[in-house]
Amino acid sequence: MLKPQMEQLPEALRPVLQQNWDQISAALDHVTSSPASFADDLSRVLTGSTFVAEQLGRNTEMLSNLLDSGDLYSDYDEDHYQQCLKTRFASLETEEQLHTAVRCFRQREQVRLIWRDLNRLSDMRTTTRELSWLADACVEQTMNWLYLHACERWGTPIGRDSKNPQRMVVLGMGKLGANELNLSSDIDLIFVYPENGETEGSKKCLDNQDFFIRLGKKLIQALDNTTIDGFVFRVDMRLRPFGSAGPLAISFDAMEGYYQDHGREWERYAMIKARVMAGDKEAGQELMGILRPFVYRKYIDFSAFDSLREMKDMISREVRRKGLNNNVKLGAGGIREVEFIAQVFQLLRGGRDTRLQQRELCNILPLLPEAVGMPQIAADELMQAYLFLRNTEHAIQAVADKQTQELPTTEQEQLRLAFNMGFDTWASFTQHLDAQREKVRHHFTDLIAPSEEEDPEQTSTDQQLWLSLWKDELDNEQAEAILKEQGFDTPDEAWHLIDTLRQSKTVQMLQKIAQDRLLLVLPILFQEVIKTDNPTETLSRVFELIQAILRRSAYLVLLAENPDALQQLVKLCSASNWFSEKLRTHPILLDELIDQNTLYAPPNKEQLNSELRQQLLRIPEEDTEQLMDALRYFKNAHVLKVAASEITGALPLMKVSDYLTWTAEVILEAVVDIAWKLMTEKHGLPQKTAGVPCDPDFIVLGYGKMGGIELSYGSDLDLVFIHDADPNLFTDGNKQIPNAVFFTRLGQKIIHILNTFTTSGQLYEVDMRLRPSGNSGLLVSSLKAFAEYQQKEAWTWEHQALVRARVVAGDLALKSRFEAVRADILGQKRESKKLLTDVTEMREKMRQHLGSKSSESDQVFHLKHDRGGIVDIEFLVQFLVLNYASQYPELYQFTDNIRILDAVENVGLLEEKETEILREAYKAYRAVGHKQSMQDLSNTISASEMKDLREAVATIWQTVMTP
Template structure:
């Protein structure tokens, strides 16, 4: 078909116009349906309108491209050109659902019907063939029809499956009532509005007609859940209406469905002012309409007081202040609903008069806003000029809202920032450009906001000035326990807390705890200023309950040092970082609660998420310590601990932020340990030599720190995790018999023993900042029965003559962490000689296998025989990441076995102490197949990554048995291929 060239659209819409023209050309060429529907039959005006509408709305164009036949049938039906009569939408949908056979079929038919009607409504709105009243009415009637007819279908199906619900007292069949709230209740839905619903049923009882009857509440809960799914779930056909149930009593934490008595009791006893405000627009939109009228009559006394309700004024002032607080939030200026002078402020003006006067003036007991404004003028509550401004502003704002949502059927009230979308909005609104439209919009918003400020104005407010409201001010009353428990709970629940009652209990325990009761006035003022901010900040996180659970112990820990509260109050970015880290990791939360000094680290984001490299770590720690007098041991120990805590936090923060991968996390934690050990060794050496003098070498010369600290296990393998202990061995090269040269001489053996003891004390002593590390010395020669510190000669002799195979396995992962370079070279020579000894391979296989079997028996998961039982792979089982078959220790043992078996032929296997690089060498030397090396490395990294996550969550190294199947089976296969059992 030939499109007319005369369509004049703004230049900014040229690309959208071109797309629409091209789409219609394509659809016309590919059309193979009935000629009566063909776009070739379209008059030029229809073609021009198609291009205009599709240039403005991607949604309409996408629907035309997605379901061409349905779109052309709609165009041919005449529904685009004329409004529908009352009840037409319901009748059309009822016909479509007549032969519906299943819930999935119901969902598909509802969505396709909704899409057809949405195209029709948007078309007529953009083309201004429909005014605002028609658009809102059609959308609301569409929602009514979808809700009620879906419910009726689901109810009939439910009665067949679960029995018919019968009232306990009346003995009559029961049907649910669906109340529509907000814009749906008022018949004012917008183009992409969600729907707020409340479900109720007349009375309790049980279902009849089935063998296993259900309680009526359970029956209607199931029906309600199915109804929400039928409307809200997104499928290939889209959705019908986004459904929000949070306006029901107790919000998301309350039952989905209430009996009438329960609803009446709730609102009578616990209903809050904001719920009165919301209930003004409640309307029966589905289910039993007669019962629904009865329910609304029951609730009317809660909404409308019989007397002139000046008691509502203070509550409305509070709501107004909350609105004023919210409009100041970042980004609200661009929100035409929630921002200053937006739709919500017009609604507030009208509903404030309804709440105050509606009990006596029945003419105000109505839902549509424009009719309420008309009544306010007619009854003399507002001057005609004010009503005219509010009405015209509201209509302009609602048209703007529809323009924003018509573009791609998206629920938004935010003004666009990109030029193309701005051009579309201006075009839909009938303006030549964005500037002209935006200028008019601002004029209307300024007038609305001015009128809003005049409504129930606080006499204490100065003319023209808004009161300063602190961040989180809406939570001050909750923290102060100034609200009824149900009101506070509802505010918390409505705001987003999943378990508001638990949050209230936690707040009460803090508020009533000994630490808070003992606070001085200034400290309590700081706490009262901080807590509302914390609640508000927690709600910006996806899991606010978790934030409160993990941060309140920290607050309790610092209330006696309230300067920390000031730090967080005055640094909202630091508070957000604290929330993010604590929500992600209970380990971090407990560390900061134990050591609040870590809060200082949150002030510098760049530093927090960028831990330094090894040389910078060592230099920074050295610089800190040189500022402390050498004789001030307490300060030195505190400095070491704070350094470790601070950098441990930075590593954990970087891991959570994703800026450090697993292998780098272990590198940094190992570098941190080495930097600390270097300073601890130096500090211990100074202290012991100051007391006893320096030890001697065998040749009589003075030792110059002829001492090394050897790391085994995780620290030796550069695989430290959060909270790992240190497996250490101490070796010296002094003369054990020669005496030191100090005023209180002792022999060399005693000196180095006391040096080792001093090192352990410095590392493990508990101070106000905790301890540096747990230290395990059991891998030294002869274990717990051996000397604390070995001479180089005795260490070599032990390894060559007395060490067990498992000790040689451990030696594979051993390396010098800090100490004398000369003694380090001696150790490395001994290690190489011991590990590269020729071994009987069969005997080695037996020794390694037996040791591994003992470990599995003692440490593996008992219920699955350490992961060897077939049920170990079930979801109900557990998999110990380290000790079970196919886990970390199996990989470590294979690497150690390979090093012991083949390093005499392949000395490259001794170059590194970490498993990943030893595996690289096993692949490079051909000892392991490349694919097996890759499998073992990836499995090892996956296991360790899971261990790190568990550690940050303060969980043991155990996961579900249905995890890591491929890795576990691959590891076990390679284990067996190596001849290990």
């Protein structure tokens, strides 16, 4: 009977081997024959890899299968994985079977690869090459299977010009592109297709791009999602054109145009390793030929030096900022620095020397002495270090099949890694590792001269001044005198703030590394604060944020390493207490301050939608909690950006509301999609008519500010849900429920996702009171019931609300049908006198309940509810629409007040001067309202402000709304 070979092991690792050996006892019962070295080999693997023990324990026939097939002790041909998967997939019928088959295949081959790597039956290059072949096969064969089924469902994509069937091209980037995958690597992919066009052979045609985006999503899910059988490869799509904001798949023409017009230096760097690894490889090679001039210039590319210097500085800053010295890939002297050295020379000289136009780093390093004059000893040292670092990376990842390059911190795991690498002790291993990393760091540092620093003498003087305050080297009078001299408006309060923070328990208890990081930030922070108009108030706000992030001092490093971000932080906190509070409660949003290009250049709705979809793509559909957190981060990040743009004047009011409304719309679309999938997985699809499932025949209506495209920062969402299914039919799943129950639960789930408070806050407060019959009515109405209610039962104020109602998420076909109902209701002929009475009486009720109290009315003005305010303008506009829409249908074409007023002017209901007053007043009130929100103030201002506008609005109201 086989026994674990303990004598070769250090004492501390013997329990690890024994535990893992016991775990696979059932698997050993199936082993009938094995080579002489088998017990030693198995002992080494079970000592080094808990993952292998778990897999062999779970699948008791895997070990005997690997032995009997001879796979454990033989190399594979390049085509081996492709043929095996092709055979396995031939009989599969469902995507669920596909997911299971590809995962089980991957786990078996992962066990084999770890076995061979730990026993040194494969060297590093063989292991990484076979891992890349495995990824190629999983992507290729999975995509082929999905493509055939996609064509059956949506038709075959046909090129508009060539009239030929189109197949997707998959580019492998990074380590996959270079055939250098590590044992637990994610895979960087880009999806491209040759031509635009449409699908043929199905009832419903799709654009080719839509087809390939759907195919790409299914491919990612098939590989990336974690199921009971594990996962295949984590998929990263961020290297595609426009990154997360770009479409998942684009045409060759779009790809070429992007790199010509938008390609940046780091993308040239990334494209060095690009390889056509799956799909239409012949077409893919044509694409690579088109893109080659972008990557490799025909001359020695000195223009790239500045960008490469920035990339190098960024790598160095990240090492310092994130404390990565325990990471063999990203830390100082790690794998990334070796890769950077090689790729810099490829980028600079690859256009002139085609030998450098290769992807594999191990092929490039030996060429550098002759090609670029690198000393031979440097090339040799880099190669030796790279092989050692990659083997270390594999030994770390073999333990648990996790994507990590972190050195272990516990004594047993440290000894385990040392043993896997052939060392007797952790000390001897780390001594060798440090020597290798030091050589890499030396060559990396010498590669490109760093950018010039600021005048160190000046920096030192500034730092000394501010640090003397912080270190309590001055008495109170001296400190206050310095603060006054530096520009603080109330130096005594500023000194109190500094003294209070310094003596706080949080600061006193900080570890030394956090103390050092704080000392890096404070001088820069003080210098920026004194530039503001309200330095003491700004210091108070920023100190609240500092207090919040002290225990997560990586944020302090982020600010110290990014002075521009710190400058923006101080500037924005100075202008807005709301902004500083947002950052204090969600410090993770500090990352958004780093790139000012994105901070002050908000995306359009399409880009927002693409960015959110990409973020959600990586999260398992069943992980609702993670999806909710991702949605909240997305909202918070974009609300922060739009606030920054408004504070700095980069965006006018109307664009601010557009951006906030678009953000809400794309979130609503995603929430509806999440809720729909959760419901249909459980209950099946509701039936529109007998035998015809809904697709999805559900819409969300936005009323009020949402409907009027006028959202502000704290706005809630006035929503109404509509479906168009037969309420008497049932869903078609195993757990059938009536359609009406399905849509009610769907609505409840949507509200739950939006309303629920998590650690990341709340998405939106949802108000459903505008649905038919209000809180006493059904949560979700059919379109027929909605129309009947509006025709027969709705109050005048409900028709007023309908003026600002529009579809903000859901089915496009049902949207059109709703718009016809809305037009029919708003376009009715009404009795003017009764309408005027209803509107003015409702207005007076609102003023009495919500406006300023009579005792205060002469002193204050409520922007929204007082005479001459926002609601006067809204009610006046709504009256004009309801009273004249039967004559002028253009009055209800839009839902926002500004464009309705344009229509009112165009048809001659008001004079140009009057509509101009109303437009300007409306925008002015909302602008002030936004500023009040930014300072956490109410909508009430002094009565002396905006007096002329109020009187002008009141005069127009009196003229139009008096019988």
